[in-house]
Amino acid sequence: MVTEGASLPPSGLPGLDPRFSRILRVPGRGVDAGLSREWHHLDTGDELASRGIATAGTILAVHGNPTWSYLWRGVASESLRAAESGRPAWRVVAVDQLDMGFSERTGVHRPLHQRVSDLAAFTEALALDGPVVTLGHDWGGVVSLGWAVDHAASLAGVMLLNTAIHHPEGVPIPAPLRLAGARGVLAASTVGTTAFLDTTLALATPSLDRDVADAYRAPYRTAERRRAIGGFVADIPVDARHESFGELDRIAGAVARLDVPALMLWGPNDPIFSDRYLDDLADRLPQADVHRFEGASHLVAEDRPYADAVLTWLEDNGERLSGLDPSSPRAAASARRTSTGSPDGPPFVPLWRGLDERREDDSVAVVDMAPRGKSEPRRVSWRQLDDRVRKLAAGLHRMGVRKGQRVSLLVQPGPTLTAVVYACLRIGAVVVVADAGLGVKGLTRAVRGAWPDVVIGEALGLTAARTLGWPGLRISTARLPRVAAVALGVECSLADVIELGTGAPVPAPPGPGDEAAILFTSGSTGPAKGVVYRHGQLSALRDVLAAHFDVTSETGLVTGFAPFALLGPALGTRSVTPNMDVSAPRTLTASAVAAAVRESDARIVFLSPAAILNVVATADALTTTDRAALTHVRTFLSTGAPIGEQLLASAAALMPNATPHTPYGMTECLLVTDVTLDGVRAAAAAPDRGVCVGTPIGSNRVLVAALDADGRPTAAPSDEAGVLGELVVSAPHLKDHYDRLWLTDRAAENGTPSGNRGAAAGERWHRTGDVGHLDADGRVWVEGRLPHVIVTADGPVAPVGAEQDVEGVEGVRRAAVVGVGPHGLRQAVAVVETVPPTSRPGLATPELTAAVRASTALPLVAVLAVPQLPTDIRHNSKIDRSRVSTWAESTLAGGKTSAP
Amino acid sequence: MIVLVTGASGFLGRAVAAELVAAGHQVRTLQRRPSGVHGVTDVLGSVTDVSLVARAVDGVDGVVHLAAKVSLAGDPREFHTVNVGGTRLLIDAAERAGATRFVQVSSPSVAHAGSALSGVGAEPADPENAHGDYARTKAEGELLALARDSASLHVVAVRPHLVWGPGDTQLVERIVDRARRGRLPLLDGGTALIDSTYVDNAATGIVAALHRADTAHGNAYVITNGEPRPVGDLLAGICLAAGVTPPRWSVPAGLARAAGSAIERVWAIRPGSDEPPMTRFLAEQLSTAHWFDQRATRRDLDWTPTVSLDEGLRRLAAHYREA
Secondary structure, three states: OOOEOOOOOOOOOOOOOHHHEEEEEEEOOHHHOOOEEEEEEEEOHHHHHHOOOOOOEEEEEEOOOOOOHHHHHHHHHHHHHHHHOOOOOEEEEEEOOOOOOOOOEOOOOOOHHHHHHHHHHHHHHOOOOOOEEEEEEOHHHHHHHHHHHHOOOOEEEEEEEOOOOOOOOOOOOOHHHHHHHOOOHHHHHHHHOOHHHHHHHHOOOOOOOHHHHHHHHHHHOOHHHHHHHHHHHHOOOOOOOOOOHHHHHHHHHHHOOOOOOEEEEEOOOOOOOOHHHHHHHHHHOOOOEEEEOOOOOOOHHHHOOHHHHHHHHHHHOHHHHHOOOOOOHHHHHHHHHHOOOOOOOOOOOOOOHHHHHOOOOOOEEEEEOOOOOOOOOEEEEHHHHHHHHHHHHHHHHHOOOOOOOEEEEEOOOOHHHHHHHHHHHHHOOEEEEOOHHHHHHHHHHHHHHHOOOEEEEOHHHHHHHHHOOOOOEEEEOOOOOHHHHHHOOEEEEHHHHHHHHOOOOOOOOOOOOOEEEEEEOOOOOOOOOEEEEEHHHHHHHHHHHHHHHOOOOOOOEEEOOOOHHHHHHHHOOOEEEOOOOOOOHHHOOHHHHHHHHHHHOOOEEEEOHHHHHHHHHOHHHOOHHHHHHHOOOOEEEEOOOOOOHHHHHHHHHHOOOOEEEOOEEEOOEEEEEEOEHHHHHHHHOOOOOOEEEEEEOOOOEEEEEEOOOOOOOOOOOEOOOOOOEEEEEEOOOOOOEEOOEHHHHHHHHOOOOOOOOOOOOOOOEEEEEEEEEEOOOOOEEEEEEHHHOEEEOOEEEOHHHHHHHHHOOOOEEEEEEEEEOOOOOOEEEEEEEEOOOOOOOEEOOHHHHHHHHHHOOOOEEEEEEEOOOOEOOOOOOOEOHHHHHHHHHHHHOOOOOOOO | OEEEEEOOOOHHHHHHHHHHHHOOOEEEEEEOOOOOOOOOEEEEOOOOOHHHHHHHHOOOOEEEEOOOOOOOOOOHHHHHHHHHHHHHHHHHHHHHOOOOEEEEEOOHHHHOOOOOEEEEOOOOOOOOOOOHHHHHHHHHHHHHHHHOOOOOOEEEEEEEOOEEOOOOOOOHHHHHHHHHOOOOOEEHHHOOEEOOEEHHHHHHHHHHHHHOHHHHOOOEEEEOOOOOEEHHHHHHHHHHHHOOOOOOOEEOHHHHHHHHHHHHHHHHHOOOOOOOOOOHHHHHHHHOOEEEOOHHHHHHOOOOOOOOHHHHHHHHHHHHHHO
16 A cells, blocks of 8 residues: 655646645544654644734635545635735634645545544644634535534634534435445546546536646545545445444534534535435524525635625624633524514414314305316315314324425415415425426426425326426325326325324424524526515415405405415415416406405505406406406506506406506515505606605505616615615515525625624515606605616616516507617616517617617617517516527627527 | 817717817828718828828827728738727827827727627737638737827726717618518527617717726726617618618528628628628627627716617607708
């Protein structure tokens, strides 16, 4: 066996500051007892000391297999820069594990427990004392946690990048590792050739620069120097008989008792350390801040700005990490879950209270006007619904579904979905509502990101779950033939769950602080984000809806628009799903609405703009009885996307006694403001730019963070009228947080009263990403999305005002105003759909161009006509301005013109 | 001050000389033909004539150098002689004569290697990558002039982009003439966004560079109207102003560039009396974006265009109605 001392890395490796490289001789332990070993490591301590900077503590960084301390060059350099600029100074010590990187080749087999004691020997020889925050990646994550659980006195926190601490029994280890671990393949792929090394480096997304990849390969040039890469793979405990299983199990158990701040940064596209392991770690460390970098993979440290995230987190948690704040992070996380709502607020009334109160009532609670395969509406009474909810709740609980576990629902709105949702809420299982509006790719990303424990679905949804490899125990809504059930990996049907729950007790209910549901943003500006609501927040939503729209047990509700479709039982009023394909609102007809209203004698109708468009278009088919039924409607709402005054008025004409409302909100805060048709008409006379969305509902508040010359909303939020900026909102029913998106959460609250800790107790604020302004009457005007603001040489311009001008030109059906050119020098371009539609995209006619230019004060460098503007999938109405902008940019650069 | 303008019989040179007179300067001009500008003293001859140039610069405070061989085809040696040799000769003479300001009128094509330019500033001139003899020799001339910038002689380079206006025989007349004969296609649908400069704005911009040479010296500035338009819109505007039908048909730019290259090769062997109908350079100019960041120009030269594109087109239309 060849042994070789430690050495310094060659000079000139990109991004690696040679001043940090050190070699330390360390007295050995375990198999090395009586020997000493040379460790190469990076250490910024001397550089900090030479600048006279006192440190807040040390980041002890441990690489995985087959990388080396080069992985941590970013955090080493950036922490030094941060310290120089006066931010908290953290010393970085990043080791090359023995037999790895440029540390000594010992020729000795080193299983996990040996590596954990090696690291302890190293820190002792270095005389490292606290506070220490560990940072680990891959197998280095396990070693770093091993050090963490053994050094409670100096441990201040733990930080992890893609790693795993526990592997569930009965689940095969990830395929690539099974292959690499197979006898014969192991030696060949890991040691004999550079295949394992190359494969790991190839996981970087986008791919590594050649010189960076070469730097990773630098210590592993020969088979002898690569020997430990094979050793590491062989050390993966595939089962309980493995020599490292016991040590891994010890560490995994101890991690679940660690009471220090924790951070996890994850690349979800990792074929090895997938979301399964993140989910496991998040359960063990419930106090952790977790951020999944959508699109990043195993080498998340190369894929994303992890060092910046690490330093930000250290700064945010400064008081706890330094011991100034001695409170328990674990207790704080749990206190948040068990909180009973705000102390001065109204007492918490759970969502299922409406059901409880009417459990003896035989009148209709939920109606599905067109249950699949049936011609008659399906009616469910309050008594039946309550009974089904209780049995499902008890059955799910008996199956092992517990509070905090996630249940993904792939079920069309209707009585079944309603019953399942309330059963989950009742036992504290978190409902994951991902809808088809995200598209298959978006839906897959959403479901995998939420990592559900259970999937309840119809055959179609379960087929998708099976083929796309979504996680979770599968339950089908209908009883499936055995063959189909096996094929779809389905454990049981809802009927089985009900059977199981019959006569069984329902467990203790969750409290207002427990997580209740995860909804998804539409993904029109980046990947869809999971939005987490707690029970108290959903109850607040119900209450604000009831109060603002005067919903009582007698009003009744017609809606095909999730998630409002699910609130009927919580509001204690009957709810009806009209005959439509709920995932395609365009399929709703006027007759179907009338039939639903007649069936339930509902006073309130909730629709989305896309549905309203078709309802108005099919109004001719309404019979006299239909029209008579519609006169009973008192309140009519259009929600989900902006709607034009004309369309709202046309729909209102079908319901002559109804007050039309068009509330403004978003997945993160479903009701922010509201305006009636009269309010819309009154606003038309105002000189303001944008869409008037009315005034805040209930105790909601809306402020504006003014845009600076660079188009960034840097100003402190204020209620000053007439200032263009990002809308910042506060509401009792505002979302709690984004799911596993700590950085996004931070950005959404940054600079708001709650982000500055300047908010009143219990007050939470959210940056909406919408831009607009307030007027002197306190009305809110929306002028577009923040990323769509056009930053010209004369300052930022929001697109909606100019779009409204252009849409007033004869011959223009719809318009998007977007920017082309470099940021800060953007030029505005109008892209229009014409009447009649143009057959091919290109310059608008000179006449139309002149008319469009004359319609607005905004200088337009070009007017382009397209057959159709791209819109989002969910609402089919929000124009994808980012895509239009990219298209306009390439078209106006010259070259062949394609469709946007 | 006493100012020498070279190339004052050209479309832009005339406008510059007139603008200088209007600003109260004593103006001398140097070119082969009479400038026709009221209130100036013409010196007739070539910028490559050493003794004539020495006489022309005698006693001047500033020089505005516009004279150049502007063409899409021709003998490469002749481009070099006029555009490089002429500039060197003139700046030598100006220095000797004790002039303190020198404005080198250049072209954005000196820094253009054929790719789309969107919102860029005045990048350094790049003779090696410039396309065609004109752009290459103008690039060399500009580098040469800026290299001579010193504490005693302040040199500024200005690059007006696509100058047009009433009386323009280079651009406007060619467009109108070809459109009239139905021989003006759009390239790739005419969507390339391009900047242009109404002649009065180019003239005031150049005069501003002369006035600001004490602070702006050593730099190059692109001058435009700051109102980029799709090339199809601009061509349509010019045609409509001239009362001819704008182009409606489109050819792929790749084809036009290939045709332009072929024609250039034929012209090189058998030069015609007319300009070639299409060159690679022209095809690129008409099919790729060219618009510029005007912030530094407007700030450093303390100048803004006074005639908008629409107003310029109205004046062009009036000019054609009178003609």
